[in-house]
Amino acid sequence: MRDIVIIGAGVIGSSIARELSKYDLKISVLEKESDVAVGTSKANSGIVHAGYDAKPNTLKGKLNVKGNAMFDDLSKELDFPFKRNGSLVLCFEEQEKEKLYQLKEQGEKNGVPGLKVISRKEILKLEPNVNQNVVAALYAPTGGIVCPYEMTIAYAENANTNGVDFYFHTEVKNIKKLETGFLIKTNQGDFESRLIINAAGVFADSIHNMISDHKIKIIPRKGEYCLFDKAVGNFTQRTLFQLPTKMGKGVLVTPTVDGNLLIGPTAVDIEDKREVSTTAEGLSIVLEKARITLKEIPMKQIITSFAGLRAHSIEDDFIIGEAKDVSGFIDVAGIESPGLSSAPAIAQMVENIVTEKLKPKEKENFDPIRKGIPKFREMSNQERRALIEKDCSYGRIVCRCETVTEGEIRSAIKRPLGARDLDGIKRRTRAGMGRCQSGFCLPKIMKILSEELDLPETEITKFGKQSNLVIGKDKEI
Numbered sequence: 049m050r051d052i053v054i055i056g057a058g059v060i061g062s063s064i065a066r067e068l069s070k071y072d073l074k075i076s077v078l079e080k081e082s083d084v085a086v087g088t089s090k091a092n093s094g095i096v097h098a099g100y101d102a103k104p105n106t107l108k109g110k111l112n113v114k115g116n117a118m119f120d121d122l123s124k125e126l127d128f129p130f131k132r133n134g135s136l137v138l139c140f141e142e143q144e145k146e147k148l149y150q151l152k153e154q155g156e157k158n159g160v161p162g163l164k165v166i167s168r169k170e171i172l173k174l175e176p177n178v179n180q181n182v183v184a185a186l187y188a189p190t191g192g193i194v195c196p197y198e199m200t201i202a203y204a205e206n207a208n209t210n211g212v213d214f215y216f217h218t219e220v221k222n223i224k225k226l227e228t229g230f231l232i233k234t235n236q237g238d239f240e241s242r243l244i245i246n247a248a249g250v251f252a253d254s255i256h257n258m259i260s261d262h263k264i265k266i267i268p269r270k271g272e273y274c275l276f277d278k279a280v281g282n283f284t285q286r287t288l289f290q291l292p293t294k295m296g297k298g299v300l301v302t303p304t305v306d307g308n309l310l311i312g313p314t315a316v317d318i319e320d321k322r323e324v325s326t327t328a329e330g331l332s333i334v335l336e337k338a339r340i341t342l343k344e345i346p347m348k349q350i351i352t353s354f355a356g357l358r359a360h361s362i363e364d365d366f367i368i369g370e371a372k373d374v375s376g377f378i379d380v381a382g383i384e385s386p387g388l389s390s391a392p393a394i395a396q397m398v399e400n401i402v403t404e405k406l407k408p409k410e411k412e413n414f415d416p417i418r419k420g421i422p423k424f425r426e427m428s429n430q431e432r433r434a435l436i437e438k439d440c441s442y443g444r445i446v447c448r449c450e451t452v453t454e455g456e457i458r459s460a461i462k463r464p465l466g467a468r469d470l471d472g473i474k475r476r477t478r479a480g481m482g483r484c485q486s487g488f489c490l491p492k493i494m495k496i497l498s499e500e501l502d503l504p505e506t507e508i509t510k511f512g513k514q515s516n517l518v519i520g521k522d523k524e525i
């Protein structure tokens with residue numbers, strides 16, 4: 049019998065796994081897909097929100113501000129990209145200026161430091177590409193940007209190094225209460241555990257409703273984006289929002305921490321929890337709304353589009369805690385935005401619930417430090433030379449657009465919870481994420497995966513399951 053089973057290896061399941069890996073507990077994470085960070089945690093805006101959007105005394109409000117303050121230390125400990133670039137909520141109508149002061153007051157009640165309303169002149173000095181019609185803005189110096197999948201991978205790797213087991217392709221199908229815990233039925237057999245932590249994202253209602261009579265409902269709220277080339281990564285320095293609406297924070301314009309420009313998302317409630325396609329209609333709404341924010345949009349620099357699903361609960365707040373009628377079953381559900389920003393604080397909140405229940409001993413050998421893959425593109429020539437001297441595979445560039453070397457790709461496969469497919473390589477190294485979107489580097493990455501995993505190229509997939517790219521040879525070369 050395990051002490052804890054965590055369902056879901058997104059940023060929430062992985063951050064909780066890492067916090068709990070400090071204790072002498074037998075913990076497993078069950079994930080239905082082929083890797084960590086394949087659900088909502090890979091497809092979002094990547095903003096570490098300052099914390100003025102949520103109503104005071106909500107979990108969203110409290111955990112956002114607490115989580116935000118943890119990012120500087122955490123990103124150093126776990127070696128993932130994070131930058132405090134600041135954010136602006138822009139107002140384009142004189143009569144709506146009052147709403148900025150209301151947001152400021154709400155933020156101050158939540159404990160957000162340094163908020164101030166700034167004038168048109170100040171905005172245009174900071175951000176010359178903002179539309180000249182702007183009237184005023186709320187400036188939040190603590191707003192930040194993070195790479196959401198690298199953060200998730202970093203948490204998961206560190207949890208794994210500290211003893212947490214991850215089971216991929218393992219879908220929870222049913223849960224039964226036992227006298228001393230739970231029997232969890234999956235497509236890969238049964239697991240028994242004293243506690244369950246439900247971190248299943250948009251599917252958290254299905255998991256909860258398997259065991260509790262107090263039913264919950266999660267509505268998938270889709271958001272579509274346009275991603276732009278690094279050539280326009282400096283188009284804005286800060287994250288630019290418009291005034292929020294009842295559907296959320298609206299279409300933003302932001303640099304990403306990896307140096308692209310990102311515009312989106314839409315917000316549309318849908319039925320299908322697997323529906324992440326982008327649409328001509330969605331993307332034209334994104335661009336239309338962004339035209340309110342910007343003087344012009346660098347249309348020729350769009351390199352791709354993507355969509356993610358918010359796990360919107362009808363309670364309109366995070367649902368965190370033991371289910372009322374099922375002792376030992378802990379929900380971490382309805383984690384829509386600001387879930388990424390709050391993840392470090394959510395993990396601590398769940399840690400408190402678990403330690404209260406199980407009273408575990410702290411491990412003596414817990415190691416909080418994780419080192420990421422060395423990034424050739426960020427090194428000085430001297431550092432590059434030293435690395436190539438140690439391992440010549442760092443001297444061969446595989447992805448030209450993103451300057452990723454063969455050494456980095458091999459390391460991404462060999463690490464704890466290493467990449468097993470092309471998307472796994474992308475998220476760990478950025479190989480394939482550049483302007484040509486894998487056109488040039490894909491065959492080389494397939495070959496490296498095939499060598500390292502000792503599999504024929506016909507078995508190399510994009511994201512597990514049936515996503516093979518090649519089915520055989522049409523002639524011997």
Ligand SMILES: Cc1cc2nc3c(=O)[nH]c(=O)nc-3n(C[C@H](O)[C@H](O)[C@H](O)COP(=O)(O)OP(=O)(O)OC[C@H]3O[C@@H](n4cnc5c(N)ncnc54)[C@H](O)[C@@H]3O)c2cc1C
Nearest residue numbers: 056058060080087088089092095220249271358387388389
């Ligand atoms: C468009 C959009 C923009 C956003 N922008 C931001 C932002 O800028 N800042 C911010 O703070 N937040 C943002 N968010 C919210 C943030 O992305 C989420 O709060 C966060 O990623 C949720 O993580 P998660 O681990 O709960 O979910 P997920 O990442 O979806 O992880 C859940 C995992 O559970 C697995 N799973 C589901 N069912 C089962 C099962 N039966 N058995 C096994 N595994 C299962 C799934 O495969 C998945 O991997 C945004 C969300 C969206 C959609």
Ligand SMILES: O=P(O)(O)OC[C@H](O)CO
Nearest residue numbers: 093296297298300313385
């Ligand atoms: O549209 P929201 O409010 O769900 O927010 C999503 C991101 O945090 C910002 O794009």
Ligand code: FES
Nearest residue numbers: 447449482484489
């Ligand atoms: S060469 Fe890799 S994305 Fe273009």
